[in-house]
Amino acid sequence: MSDDRPTAETADATGATVAEPDASAEPDPDHDDGATTTGTADRDELDPADASLVVEDLAKRFGGIDAVDGVSFSVERGTLTGLIGPNGAGKSTTFDLITGVHDPDGGRVTFEGRDVTGYRTAEIADEGLVRTFQIARELEEMTVLENLMLAPRGQSGEKLLNAVTPGLRGRVREEERELRERVWETLELFEIDHLAEEYAGNLSGGQRKLLELARALMVDPSMLLLDEPFAGVNPTLEEKLLDRIHELREGGLTFLLVEHDMNLIMEHCERVIVMHQGQVLAEGPPAEIRSNERVIDAYLGEDV
Ligand code: ADP
Numbered sequence: 450m451s452d453d454r455p456t457a458e459t460a461d462a463t464g465a466t467v468a469e470p471d472a473s474a475e476p477d478p479d480h481d482d483g484a485t486t487t488g489t490a491d492r493d494e495l496d497p498a499d500a501s502l503v504v505e506d507l508a509k510r511f512g513g514i515d516a517v518d519g520v521s522f523s524v525e526r527g528t529l530t531g532l533i534g535p536n537g538a539g540k541s542t543t544f545d546l547i548t549g550v551h552d553p554d555g556g557r558v559t560f561e562g563r564d565v566t567g568y569r570t571a572e573i574a575d576e577g578l579v580r581t582f583q584i585a586r587e588l589e590e591m592t593v594l595e596n597l598m599l600a601p602r603g604q605s606g607e608k609l610l611n612a613v614t615p616g617l618r619g620r621v622r623e624e625e626r627e628l629r630e631r632v633w634e635t636l637e638l639f640e641i642d643h644l645a646e647e648y649a650g651n652l653s654g655g656q657r658k659l660l661e662l663a664r665a666l667m668v669d670p671s672m673l674l675l676d677e678p679f680a681g682v683n684p685t686l687e688e689k690l691l692d693r694i695h696e697l698r699e700g701g702l703t704f705l706l707v708e709h710d711m712n713l714i715m716e717h718c719e720r721v722i723v724m725h726q727g728q729v730l731a732e733g734p735p736a737e738i739r740s741n742e743r744v745i746d747a748y749l750g751e752d753v
C-alpha cells in the first residue's frame with residue numbers, strides 16, 4: 450500500500466448507498482436535448498462534480514495495435530451508462546485500464562475526484578470502483594457461500610492482513626458474523642440462496658453471472674463496471690439481473706455496462722458511449738446515439 454495517498458475522505462460515496470435512495474435522481478431521458486447536433490464526444494456537458502468516473506486520454510498499445518487510443522469520457526454518478534462498440538473496439542481493455550488490470554501507456558483515471566491511475570485492482574476496489582471477474586478456477590472448487598465470504602478479502606489486502614494480525618481476532622470474529630449476514634442478504638437479493646452449498650464449478654452459465662455480480666457487490670462498491678454480464682444468460686434471468694441492476698442504481702450505485710445487444714442498451718441506459726477502433730466515436734443519450742450516422746456506419750457489417 451502506498452502511504453502518500455490521502456485517507457478515505459470520499460468514503461461516504463460507498464457504504465449505505467443501497468439504503469438511501471437519492472430523491473433527486475429521477476432519470477430524465479430528455480435532459481440533454483439541444484446537444485443533438487454532433488455525435489462526437491463532448492466531455493464538457495457534464496458538471497465534473499456530478500461525475501463518478503472521469504477517463505482522460507487513456508491509451509494502451511499491444512504490440513502494433515492501439516487497443517485504446519486517446520479515450521476520454523465521464524460517467525455521471527447514479528446513472529446506468531452503456532459502453533458499446535463493435536468487437537475489438539477496445540471496451541474490455543478500457544475496463545482493464547480503469548481497474549488496474551493493465552497499466553495505461555498514457556492518460557488518467559479519476560474516481561470520485563481522486564486520481565487512481567496506476568493503482569492496483571484491490572486498491573481501486575477499496576476506493577469503491579469494482580468490476581466483475583469471471584469465477585477463477587480455484588473458486589470453482591469452493592461453494593457459492595465460500596465465494597461470497599471470500600470476496601471482500603480477495604479484493605482487499607488490508608482486510609486480509611487484519612485477519613491474521615494477533616490481538617485482532619475478537620474484532621475479526623465480529624466482522625465474520627456481520628460478513629455472514631451480508632453474504633446471506635446478497636444471496637437472497639440474487640435469489641441464489643438455495644445454491645449456497647453448491648460448488649461454483651457446478652453452476653450454469655447464468656447462475657455464474659449472478660455469482661460474479663454478487664461477489665462484486667460484496668466489496669461494497671459505489672460504482673460497478675460490468676463487461677457483458679448477460680452473455681450466456683437466458684432471457685428470464687437477464688430480466689432478473691436487469692431488475693437488480695436498476696434497484697441498485699436507484700439506491701445510488703453507478704453502473705458502466707458493456708453489452709453487445711444494442712436494443713438492451715438503448716432501453717436501459719440513460720447515456721451511451723460508443724467506441725470504435727480504440728477511440729470514442731460518440732457519446733450521448735440513447736435516442737441520439739441510435740440515429741448517429743457514424744455509429745450506424747461503425748456497426749455496418751457487424752452482427753449486432
Ligand atoms: P472489445 O472488448 O471492444 O471487443 P478489446 O479491448 O478486447 O475489445 O480489444 C481491443 C483490441 O486489443 C483488439 O484488437 C484485441 O485483439 C487487442 N487486445 C486486447 N487485449 C490484448 C492483449 N492482452 N494482448 C494483445 N492484444 C490485445
Ligand code: MG
Nearest residue numbers: 540541542676
Ligand atoms: Mg470485450
